[in-house]
Amino acid sequence: DAKTTQPPSMDCAEGRAANLPCNHSTISGNEYVYWYRQIHSQGPQYIIHGLKNNETNEMASLIITEDRKSSTLILPHATLRDTAVYYCLRNTGNQFYFGTGTSLTVIP
Amino acid sequence: DARVTQTPRHKVTEMGQEVTMRCQPILGHNTVFWYRQTMMQGLELLAYFRNRAPLDDSGMPKDRFSAEMPDATLATLKIQPSEPRDSAVYFCASASWETQYFGPGTRLLVL
Numbered sequence: 001d002a003k004t005t006q007p008p009s010m011d012c013a014e015g016r017a018a019n020l021p022c023n024h025s026t027i028s029g030n031e032y033v034y035w036y037r038q039i040h041s042q043g044p045q046y047i048i049h050g051l052k053n054n055e056t057n058e059m060a061s062l063i064i065t066e067d068r069k070s071s072t073l074i075l076p077h078a079t080l081r082d083t084a085v086y087y088c089l090r091n092t093g094n095q096f097y098f099g100t101g102t103s104l105t106v107i108p
Numbered sequence: 109d110a111r112v113t114q115t116p117r118h119k120v121t122e123m124g125q126e127v128t129m130r131c132q133p134i135l136g137h138n139t140v141f142w143y144r145q146t147m148m149q150g151l152e153l154l155a156y157f158r159n160r161a162p163l164d165d166s167g168m169p170k171d172r173f174s175a176e177m178p179d180a181t182l183a184t185l186k187i188q189p190s191e192p193r194d195s196a197v198y199f200c201a202s203a204s205w206e207t208q209y210f211g212p213g214t215r216l217l218v219l
Binding site for chain 2: 034038044087091096097098
């Protein structure tokens with residue numbers, strides 16, 4: 001199974017950290033975890049990816065559990081512009097299964 | 109600022125007409141993907157190419173859809189004949205390794 005499981009929706013107060021979970025219990029050892037987001041009707045935007053270690057960039061942090069069965073995307077200080085659908089994916093043979101993602105609403 | 113470009117951005121056509129969508133990948137990227145997004149099905153992978161060779165088009169209806177890369181700077185997705193159920197947003201993405209960068213999409217409406 002190349003899919004991931006995410007909650008369908010979440011709310012977050014502006015300025016607070018948004019923590020978006022993802023389950024990928026059947027992930028294999030060489031598969032990366034990727035996060036993308038889609039704002040309104042734009043094309044999906046790459047956020048971050050990782051294999052085993054936690055990762056951080058200018059957009060977000062990615063925390064991957066030691067057993068790699070789940071991960072959390074953290075937006076440290078959510079803004080209204082972070083309202084979007086967030087997709088967690090596995091890279092399975094260069095194929096990406098976007099699923100339904102988590103619709104994050106940042107509330108003023 | 110390197111970006112994936114797609115043309116046209118919007119297309120309205122009548123059932124039975126041919127539709128051609130074009131994508132210019134980011135220079136140097138060797139992998140190109142075509143996706144379709146609808147409210148009902150979400151984002152679906154239709155086909156992808158590496159070094160201009162088709163690697164997987166299993167997500168694409170073969171009877172009416174075709175995808176090609178005539179050169180490294182152009183990918184095309186054709187629908188012939190188009191049907192109302194093809195109405196969707198079609199995204200192209202390119203990648204150099206595994207990270208994909210998406211274009212703005214072509215919004216297709218088939219009447």
